[in-house]
Amino acid sequence: MSNTYELKAEAREQVGKGSAREVRRNGKVPAVIYGDKQPPLAITLPYKEVFYKIHGGGFLTTVATIDVDGKKIQVLPKDYQLDPVKDFPLHVDFLRVSKDTQVNVNVPVRFINEEKSPGIKRGGVLNVVRHEVEFQCPANAIPDFITVDLDGAEIGVSIHISAVKLPAGVKPVISDRDFTIATIAGTAAAKSDADETAEAAAPAAAPEEK
Template sequence: MAGEIPDLEALERTGTGKGAARQARRENLVPGIVFGGDKEPLPINLPYNDLIKRLKAGRFKSTLFNLKVEGHEDVRVICRDVQRDIVKDLPTHVDFMRLRRTSKINLFIPVEFVGEEECPGLKAGGVMTVVRPEVELIVTAGDIPEKLVADVSKLAIGDTLHISDIEIPAGAKKTIDRDFVVANIAAPSALASQDDEEETPEETEVMEQHAETVEGEPEQTDD
């Protein structure tokens, strides 16, 4: 079942065109539009500070939002474009698309790691490195998985957990075809350093060869 979808609050924009957009920006708002879903496009304004905060958090274009606009039913939307000022690189307009429950979208799903207490590698002092705390999947808007569960209870030092080791929910699909790494168990740094030292070959002293170091009689000269 889908996890909690973040709310995105907006105001209906009564005017359209460049004049209304400029007025919105003067009021510390960012104009936008909501389209799709067999309904008329809905002009909106987004609070500037809230939008900036969400953009800085990342994944804005791959996050499903529950759009709340006073006087309208809540609707699930995903961002399709963020237009920016070419000089200041600040958002000037945002496009959102309405989604049906059957719509397919790309979303980053968090990975939850379980079995750490039983993991042989961690018990032996190993360190787990999480390569992908989130995995991008193609999912159905009406059935978004809350998380992926990765079991590390049988991993030893040197073992690697791939995406093929994690069960992908029915109806979801990876966006990357290859079997990529999600996490691995590495030896502790002190042990790794010790192993490196043990594997380092002994240095052999090399003496520069002179006449005095060559066995046998010195070469006779014609003096």
């Protein structure tokens, strides 16, 4: 799980598009905190800190503490909007969380030991079906990524979610099938090499009787 962080915020009474534009003109980012059976809380955040957190990676999978005028609230970022041209943050949504909160998050997939895959060594290609997988997990135990080990993976192999070791309490949202994360696809040259290897390993045919 990524290291948590703290942001200082100010509560705002005015909401709506006009208020949000005014907040941005003042160099801040409008945001809202919702959930936990409490009314939504509109806030403003420092632009620079939010910008670097969003573009630094792991923003949507890291629990944060927001200090709203001295009151500290644990949250998980759930969504954000960026300017389509300049890429600066326009708005952020935060979900209140506690140690008992279960959340659905998209977790990146990391592949290791490509150099130990016989299929890739023969020219096979790693075909990534899912770069991220959606999991249900405790808000305070969100993994930074899941790891897929390619050691020993041959051409034609499909790697399913059941082959991945998951942290305790982390479950895939898709539970009705053993879905594919990646495959090792063979190129024409790799398949030709594999066929030659199979032929060489096959026993020689007995000579025909005359």
